[in-house]
Amino acid sequence: MPFDQLDLKRAxxxxxxxxQRLWSQHAPHIDAVxxxxxxxxxxxxxxxxxxxxxxxxxxxxxxGDSQFGTWAxxxxxxxxxxxxxxxxxxxKLEVDIEDDSxxxxxxxxxxxxxxxxxxxxxxxxxGARAVFVLHDIEGYTHGEIGEELGxxxxxxxxxxxxARAKLRKxxxxxxxxxxxxxxxxxxxxxx
Amino acid sequence: xxxLSEEQLDQVIAAERSREQAPLNEWRTIAARARxxxxxxxxxxxxxxxxxxxxxxxxxxxxxxxxxxxxGRATIGLPSTAALxxxxxASGVGVTPSASTAASVPATSASGDAxxxxxxxxxxxxxxxxxxxxxxxxFLAANNTTGGNTDSLSMYLDRAAALDKIVNATESALRTAPxxxxxxxxxxxxxxxxxxxxxxxxxxxxxxxx
Numbered sequence: 001m002p003f004d005q006l007d008l009k010r011a012x013x014x015x016x017x018x019x020q021r022l023w024s025q026h027a028p029h030i031d032a033v034x035x036x037x038x039x040x041x042x043x044x045x046x047x048x049x050x051x052x053x054x055x056x057x058x059x060x061x062x063x064g065d066s067q068f069g070t071w072a073x074x075x076x077x078x079x080x081x082x083x084x085x086x087x088x089x090x091x092k093l094e095v096d097i098e099d100d101s102x103x104x105x106x107x108x109x110x111x112x113x114x115x116x117x118x119x120x121x122x123x124x125x126x127g128a129r130a131v132f133v134l135h136d137i138e139g140y141t142h143g144e145i146g147e148e149l150g151x152x153x154x155x156x157x158x159x160x161x162x163a164r165a166k167l168r169k170x171x172x173x174x175x176x177x178x179x180x181x182x183x184x185x186x187x188x189x190x191x
Numbered sequence: 192x193x194x195l196s197e198e199q200l201d202q203v204i205a206a207e208r209s210r211e212q213a214p215l216n217e218w219r220t221i222a223a224r225a226r227x228x229x230x231x232x233x234x235x236x237x238x239x240x241x242x243x244x245x246x247x248x249x250x251x252x253x254x255x256x257x258x259x260x261x262x263g264r265a266t267i268g269l270p271s272t273a274a275l276x277x278x279x280x281a282s283g284v285g286v287t288p289s290a291s292t293a294a295s296v297p298a299t300s301a302s303g304d305a306x307x308x309x310x311x312x313x314x315x316x317x318x319x320x321x322x323x324x325x326x327x328x329x330f331l332a333a334n335n336t337t338g339g340n341t342d343s344l345s346m347y348l349d350r351a352a353a354l355d356k357i358v359n360a361t362e363s364a365l366r367t368a369p370x371x372x373x374x375x376x377x378x379x380x381x382x383x384x385x386x387x388x389x390x391x392x393x394x395x396x397x398x399x400x401x
Contacts, residue, residue, distance in 0.1 A: 035215060
């Protein structure tokens with residue numbers, strides 16, 4: 001169900017049903033980016049609340065120049081990165097990707113792709129994780145990432161290169177001996 | 192193998208990108224915060240359609256009346272195309288209170304071919320229509336003694352069951368398009384017709400005036 005102008009007006013006016021419709025439609029995508037940028041689900045839930053409050057507060061400023069989802073997504077990324085900065089999770093963006101201090105060495109035998117990639121992303125440094133999520137999953141350009149994170153476009157590319165190299169290593173367990181990516185328990189998908 | 196290939200990693204990323212994920216919070220959690228901050232206003236939430244859309248309230252009243260009248264007239268076998276005197280037809284709304292079916296009513300009212308100068312003009316016309324229907328109904332109740340056959344209780348029950356199905360269908364449609372005016376009108380008309388039918392079920396007697 002598209003979120004139309006009438007719904008927007010009602011949501012601005014404080015109509016809970018309209019606000020809920022907006023949330024229902026966009027929460028899966030908005031919350032997904034928050035979840036991916038955070039390495040802690042509890043923290044992600046807290047930040048998501050803040051994100052949605054910010055979206056509702058900012059509704060009157062939405063001019064319809066872009067898709068509502070795109071507009072809300074920007075708010076989600078900004079708010080999440082700001083929150084992460086505040087708690088010093090992105091204190092240093094240009095960290096050495098090979099520094100494993102942020103890594104937890106607990107071995108996981110989970111085989112689902114989703115769980116594996118979540119776990120692998122958790123092992124990236126905060127900066128590399130942010131670049132990877134924004135570029136490879138959310139589709140941001142390096143220029144946009146540079147603006148969001150306050151780094152150069154080249155820095156973003158460098159972080160992405162390192163992040164991908166590390167993920168390729170961390171996710172190697174998804175590939176079995178016959179070079180297939182494990183899709184779930186008992187299921188394989190060809191690469 | 193000690194590394195995924197770039198292509199394999201791209202495939203994993205694509206799977207992650209398309210993965211459906213549940214929201215991080217429940218709506219009630221978000222709503223509680225929004226309420227605390229005054230972003231949700233109860234008056235708007237509970238009565239949006241009456242407070243922000245007074246025309247819809249008027250339309251609902253008209254349709255409820257039309258539905259009841261239509262069902263009543265159809266029930267006792269009055270001519271289905273008979274127009275009521277002093278009704279919205281005369282007021283220019285374009286809503287003809289025919290007795291064909293309740294569901295047919297909103298189709299005409301939603302045609303949008305009436306030439307209203309403004310929303311206020313249309314709302315005023317609707318208000319007049321409500322008043323006209325009320326007066327016409329009172330007049331008919333007092334003066335129209337045309338008798339009709341007392342349809343069997345089973346017929347009313349069949350109609351009530353059929354209307355229930357329409358109500359379910361329109362409710363389902365409203366969940367998909369909650370603000371669609373045409374669907375809302377169908378829904379309201381059907382609800383009016385169902386209410387009238389239920390009354391007939393409980394009192395299956397010849398109704399004066401219908």
